Amino acid sequence: IxxxxxxxxxxxxxxxxxxxxxxxxxxxxxxxxxxxxxxxxxxxxxVVAELDDDIEVEIKDEDLRVDTYRSGGAGGQHINKTDSAIRLTHLPTGIVVAVQSERSQHKNRSKAMSMLKAKIYEYEQDRKRRDLERFYGAKGExxxxxxxxxxxxxxxxxxxxxxxxxxxxxxxxxxxxxxxxxxxxxxxxxxxxxxxxxxxxxxxxx
Structure with missing residues (x-):
């Protein structure tokens, strides 16, 4: 693992x-x-927080790259023959999220977007923490x-x-x-x- x-x-x-x-x-x-x-x-x-609906994280279309691919499977009839897996890349931060747990591309995209927003939120929190650490001389990365x-x-x-x-x-x-x-x-x-x-x-x- x-x-x-x-x-x-x-x-x-x-x-x-x-x-x-x-x-x-x-x-x-x-x-x-x-x-x-x-x-x-x-x-x-x-550790990242799962965002509530009232916490807004704006992701501009031009800042997002969407890749689709076939999700892995056990073989035979269970192999997903459509490009249902989703990989989202947030270009300004370089954060990448990939989801293939659902057979539906729509569900995978929705889940990936939720994860991406949470990671971007945590990225911004990290940036604020780094600013504080530089101020106090702490080493917490x-x-x-x-x-x-x-x-x-x-x-x-x-x-x-x-x-x-x-x-x-x-x-x-x-x-x-x-x-x-x-x-x-x-x-x-x-x-x-x-x-x-x-x-x-x-x-x-x-």
Whole structure:
């Protein structure tokens, strides 16, 4: 698996899960290494909000490139013989979204447009965050080597958030989803302005 996209629904889902946005580092004994050596893996996680209908994101026709192609299938009668898959490219930002989950090109286009608007919205939010980070000297971009949290399985067990210092030695529980303490620690530190030199929320420029 190279990438996964999924939806999370629930009260304050984006407000909580935005704390997970960044690079996560895993240290373990690789099951694929006959010499049982430790290996380090990285995963970049992005979190984008699903926009409500009352949030407007304008996409001009001249800024959009639309490509259609045949979606993949299991073969035989299930192969889609029409160009129902959609790939949208937003030329000003370079953001690309592809959808082929529906058999209808119209449904795929509608879903792709919704995803594209959400990504453009997040792109603009990122731009604002980068402006704030330059102002405060913070380094918060998603990039290899700048992990927000490490999960160490060997030679000891520890999950540690590098932004807040929150730790948990019960690594199996954390990997099974017990991340609420990390999220709460992040939100608290963010509100207090103690994340990587960040200013308190009420003092940050709009």
């Amino acid at each position: 190279k990438s996964v996209t999924f939806n999370v629904r629930g009260a304050y889902a984006y407000g909580y899960l935005k704390a997970e946005r960044g690079v996560h580092r895993l240290v373990r004994i690789s099951p694929f290494d006959a010499n049982k050596r430790r290996h380090t893996s990285f995963c970049a996680l992005d 998603i990039a290899w080597g700048s992990q927000i949290r490490s999960y160490v399985l060997q030679p000891y067990t520890l999950a540690k958030d590098h932004r807040t210092g929150e730790e948990n030695t019960n690594i199996e529980a954390v990997l099974d989803g017990a991340i609420q303490p990390f999220i709460e620690a992040y939100l608290g530190a963010s509100a207090r302005g103690t994340l990587r030199g960040q200013a308190p929320a009420e003092e940050m420029p709009v």
